[in-house]
Amino acid sequence: MSSFEHAVVFALSIPYNIPMSYKLIELQSVSKSFGDLKVLDNFSLYVRENEFLTLLGPSGCGKTTLLRILGGFETPDEGRILFDGVDITDLAPNKRQLNTVFQKDTLFYHMSVAENIAFGLRIRHASKALIKEKTDYALHLVGLDGFADRMPDSLSGGQAQRIAIARAIVNEPKVLLLDEPLSALDLKLRQDMQYELIRLKEELGITFIYVTHDQEEALTMSDSIVVMNAGRIQQIGTPEDIYNEPKNAFTADFIGDGNIFDALMIHDQHVSILGTDFECVDTGFGENNPVDVIIRPEDVELVSPEKGTIEGIVKSVIFKGVHYEMDVDAHNYHWLVHSTKMVPEGTPVGILVDPFNIQVMHKPSRPDEEAANHA
Amino acid sequence: MNPRPLRIAKRIYTFLIILFMYAPIAAMIVLSFNASKSRAVWGGFTFDWYRRLVSDAGILSAFNNTILIALISSIVATVIGTAGAIGLMRMKSRPRAVSVAIANIPMLNADIVTGISLMLLFIAMRMTLGFTTVLIAHISFSIPYVILSVLPKLQQSRGGSYEAALDLGATHTQAFWRIVFPDILPGILSGFMLAFTMSIDDFIITHFTKGPGVDTLSTRIYSEVRKGIKPEMYALSTILFLIVLLLLFLINYAPEKKSSRSMKHLVLSRVVPCALVIAVLVFALHSTGKVSAAAGRNGEVVVYNWGEYIDPDVITMFEKETGIRVIYEEYETNEVMYPKISSGAIAYDVVCPSEYMAERMISEGLLQPVDRSVMPEVSNIEDRFFNVCDSFDPGNRYFTPYCWGTVGILYNTNMVKEPFDSWSILWDEHYKGEILMQNSVRDAFGITLKYLGYSLNSTDLDELTEARDMLIRQKPLVQAYVVDQVRDMMIGEEAALSVIYSGEAHETKAQNPNVGYVIPKEGSNIWIDGWVIPKNARNAENANKWINFMCRPDVATMNFEYMMYSTPNKKVRELTTNSELKNSSILFPAEEDLDRCEVFRYLGSGPTDTYNRLWREIKSH
Known part of the structure; x- marks a missing residue:
């Protein structure tokens, strides 16, 4: 068993002594039900700094719910979420040091690309000069220099998703949550974007938590993969481990x-x-x-x-x-x-x-x- | 196949459809510019009716109310409806579907049901019907329209954008105002405009929830039109039509999808016209704002009278002389007035029912006795009328005669050559298709019973059955059963003979001298309308003053000359300077004719049902 190498482990089931500072995010026995349906069942997990972690599983396995709990859009029925050792279970979404790139197209259509990207900075009352600088940088990062004055209506699907990413990373979150951001794109574009995301992660040096049901995507990009089904973790490991040594x-x-x-x-x-x-x-x-x-x-x-x-x-x-x-x-x-x-x-x-x-x-x-x- | 005739046929067909839909409106618009009062004659082009509108205080106040109610109700409904739509969107899908359906039902509900239910609710809550109740009603029926136009916008507004904004650090408030609100703004504006239009458009609900002295344009038009030819109403309807047309145009004018700066586009295409309309209306409102006067120094009196049943100058005179402000409300039939009094929803101070309705109201304890000690002018009323009324109002404690008239036959002197003096002419085969009957159960049975030699208040089933058979026999001869149209049809010489009220007969003769009026020898109906004070009157003292004032010879003369109905006031025939009225045999019939006339009595519910049943049998025969 090579799980000691893994960035992600069962927090409770693994007895190894990993320093606390490694655990940027820690989920402790999180459960969540919608009506009679148990979406997350006593789920525990931690995420280390700077890693690309993928939550992989079929539709309805609870991965998006997990992401929404991290983002603050859902409250768990049971369990706590720690961020840098601080309990953020009941913290409002806008107070969390993480940003989300949603599955759906969530650009603000009444604003230009630059205004979209600057939204988070405006909310924080950043200076005009800073906003301009950071917006340009974010556009550059996602390879869309010169798109500042375009309206979202005029963007292609891939461009829109890249703007959504730029809009999230401009706030310099410690963690970027990505909820199947590439699912709406065609195959070629999806593959290009996968490399883009890996490159971005390297450049920014922040933690990515990525949700997908596409095993190829997961194998391509992740440092670690959490395989989920029916609200439970099936296996945690590097892409190689998961592929070569499936546990069940x-x-x-x-x-x-x-x-x-x-x-x-x-x-x-x-x-x-x-x-x-x-x-x-x-x-x-x-x-x-x-x-x-x-x-x-x-x-x-x-x-x-x-x-x-x-x-x-x-x-x-x-x-x-x-x-x-x-x-x-x-x-x-x-x-x-x-x-x-x-x-x-x-x-x-x-x-x-x-x-x-x-x-x-x-x-x-x-x-x-x-x-x-x-x- | 020849395409050319086909194409022409298509065009003609399209034209016919459009004609069918727009001809009525076109007719109204054309008539609003017709200098002649008649609907049948073109008297040249004029703006007169529009000019008169602007100087009519009643209409200006109705306009004032319409705009004020539309503006306030649509703003409030927009706020409530938008909040509601947002709430609905946050519900789970099944409860949401149910709630949306529930919210939509009032829209599909018949207006009359909505109107009556609201009225009942207001009455049950002991609210006095008035401006406030109309406003609440309008807010209530506008909300579903706002929800209906906001909800789809919320649904298509990229649902995640709200959460995305929260995620980017915005508070709920910031996320709503910066992200959701601009996105659904077109829906909110449409909802507002729709609510505004619905409010301006509404008649039925307003009709049921309004109180005395509060009229919107639509209820005003309705009550004016009921009274007969008034071309100002065509002008007013035309204006109303154009306002609604403009609003609908603004609502439905969808801006093209533009990729650039859609916000600016939205502002130009929606907000600006909206603001323009509101600005114009508010300006209009402001300039007419002076119309509503303050309450009089000696309080007020709420008068509920028939339409067109007083000289407006008399009201002004009364206000000036007594310092009492008059709130004046009109009705069209006794049956419209009665439920408003009996429900107690509105505290009217003085009402003018017909004698049979007054009898019913007395028997049901809806009235309070008048104070004759403060009514010296009552001595001007001829004893004959008080004596007639004594039969249903013993001691004349409640009822003070105001106007009266007879029912008779109006005939065209060119079409009916030989003289006649009997109802029998209405059964004369010679005039087949030339006879107009009153479309009213008591009137139709009344004259038939009289013709047969019975009382027009008969409750004897054999007599009534006999009358029914007579009426069935007459049916093939009758051109139409009509109510208000008699006058116009006789002016237009569309029929030879008609059963008519004396007041209308007189008016017809003024416009078409080729008519004559006969009270048949078998006797007829005499009706008397008079003032009474409802039990729940708040200003009974002022109501007594009002009744006294109406009996003053100079006032009675003004009313007589204005309305041209027979008056029970014995001084009027001397005072009037209008020789045509003075010498009218229609308005002042011979004493012996009058002696043969009978008043309608209230028959109670059993006989009333019998009458109605027999009348249905006639109508469906």
């Missing part, structure tokens, strides 16, 4: 593609998948214990039938650009296989998996840990 079927299924199996842990380092004994590296799952296993499609090696652990037959082949995506039927399971080498349809093949690439996980103890697409 939900995370495995939600992040990237994968072959997920109902398997049996025979004993340490031996797991029975589809009735066949596979070698693995995991230990400590007991003997003859049901487990979940995930094997990433790029980790499945296709060899000649006699060399494989189990045999199968290629059912379909799709060209995906960098790789081929193949469907291999072996032991009545459709294996998803990614490979740069094409094996023609109808070819009998053997399947081989490096023991290191077989990820064994405990069976879900709660419904929220189950894979969303699990058959």
Whole structure:
């Protein structure tokens, strides 16, 4: 387990002694319900200074509510929120040292771009010279020099979202909250903006808390990812950890593609998948214990039938650009296989998996840990 | 297929639709410039009616009220409605949907229901109907319109912008005024203009919630028009039409979507016209502000009288001589007046019902006895009338005769050649399609019962059934059952014979000398209107003074010459200098004709229902 490296950990469940100053924001056992629906369930988390943290999960997992609680737009039913060690649970939004870039287009349409950006500074009665200087700087940061006098109506979606970011960062918040700011943009623009955001974070040196349901976005930008489902944390870790070592079927299924199996842990380092004994590296799952296993499609090696652990037959082949995506039927399971080498349809093949690439996980103890697409 | 005739047909069709919609308004506008009083004759172009409007204190005060009520009610409704819309937006979606529906219902509600409910509420709360109640009513019915125009703006106003402003450090107040308010301002202005227009436009609700002396333009126009031809009202209606048209134009004139400086654009397209309209109206208001006079040094008297039933100079004279300020209110029928008195919503001091209505009010204990000791002038009233009234007002304790008249037949002397003296001519096949009957149950039955030799207050079912059958038999001969139009139709020679009141008969003869009036030998109805003082009068002493004043020979003569109704005052025929009136056989019928006439009595609810049932049978036959 490499979670000690992680910027974000379960504050209560992790016993390590991390200095208090690292915890810029700390959520302690936060719960929130809307009617009968429990959106956040005893949620604890802390965020370190200067990190890019992503809250990742499907729609309705509570990530936006969490962000709104941080922004001050919702009050938790239970639990406290500390900011730099100070309780801000009941502090009004306008008193918090953080700014939000909203999912929806929230520019002020009766104001020019410059007036939009200057709004927060005006509220704080900054001098005209300062406002001009900071506005120009913010415009420069988001790459929209010369847009000061434009009206929001005349901006494209990407430009509008960049202005929204400029409007937030001009106030020099300690934390910038971003609620799916790129979801309305097209793919190309979204990718460009992802790099822009990373660059901005580097330049400004402030903490970003980013909400998304797009796992690619999360993997691309984050220092740490919090995978959420049904108001609970599923896993916290670096993008690599989350991808390579999912802790449960939900995370495995939600992040990237994968072959997920109902398997049996025979004993340490031996797991029975589809009735066949596979070698693995995991230990400590007991003997003859049901487990979940995930094997990433790029980790499945296709060899000649006699060399494989189990045999199968290629059912379909799709060209995906960098790789081929193949469907291999072996032991009545459709294996998803990614490979740069094409094996023609109808070819009998053997399947081989490096023991290191077989990820064994405990069976879900709660419904929220189950894979969303699990058959 | 020939496209050309098709195109022409299309154009004609469009033209016809527009004509259909605008012809009435066009007619009114044209007539407002017609120098002739008649609706049928073009007497040349004139601005006279408009000029007269400006010098009519009553109309100016109505204008004053209209603007004041519209302005205050729309401002208050805009504030309440906008706040309400913001509140609605913050609700969860289901309660919001329910609340919006609830807020919208009053708009769909029939005005008359709204009006009556408000009136009932005010009465239940023991509020005196007047300016305040009209104002409250207008605020109440305007609010949904404001909500309706603000809510969509709030919905499309990028909902997150309010939170974004908070996030950027603004307080709730700052976020509202700097961000939300400018965004929804067009909706607020539309709502304001809509409320303003609705207020100016409203008649029915105002009608039910207004009190004495408070008139808006629409209620004023209504009461004036009820009285008959008054071209000033065409002029006034034209002005009202143009005001509403202008307002609607401003509301619906949507500025094009502009990418640049939309705020400036908004100011130019909405705020400026709004401000202009208000400025003009406030100026108008200010310049007419002097109209409303202060209360008289000796208090006031609230008079509730028929429309056009007094010489306005008499009111001025009374105010000058007594120092009592007159608040003057008019009604059109006894049935309109009665519920206002019986509900007690308005404390009128002196009212002028017809004899049968006075009888009902006496029997229901709605009146208080007058003080004859302060009425020396009552001696000028002919005993004949007091004697007639003694039947329903024993001892003449309540009722003081003011005007009277008969019901008779008005005929066109060119169309009806041979002389007649009986109601039977109304059943003469010879005049098929040339007869106008009164569209009123008591009048129609009254003359028929008289013709059959019965009392016009008969409650005998056999007699009434006989009368009904007579009326059914007459129906094919009748051109129309009419009320106010008799006069105009006889002036226009549209019918040969009509049942008519003597006052109207006289007026018709003044405009068309080719008519004659007959009180048939079987006898007819004589009606008497007179002054009474309601029990809840606040200024009974002044009301007594008013009644006394009305009996003064000089005052009665002024009224007689103005209204041209028969007067019970025995000095008037000597005093009047108008020889045409003096010698009118319509206004001063022969004694023996009068002796054969009967007054209507109040029959009670049972017989009234019978009358109404039989009348429906006739109308639906």
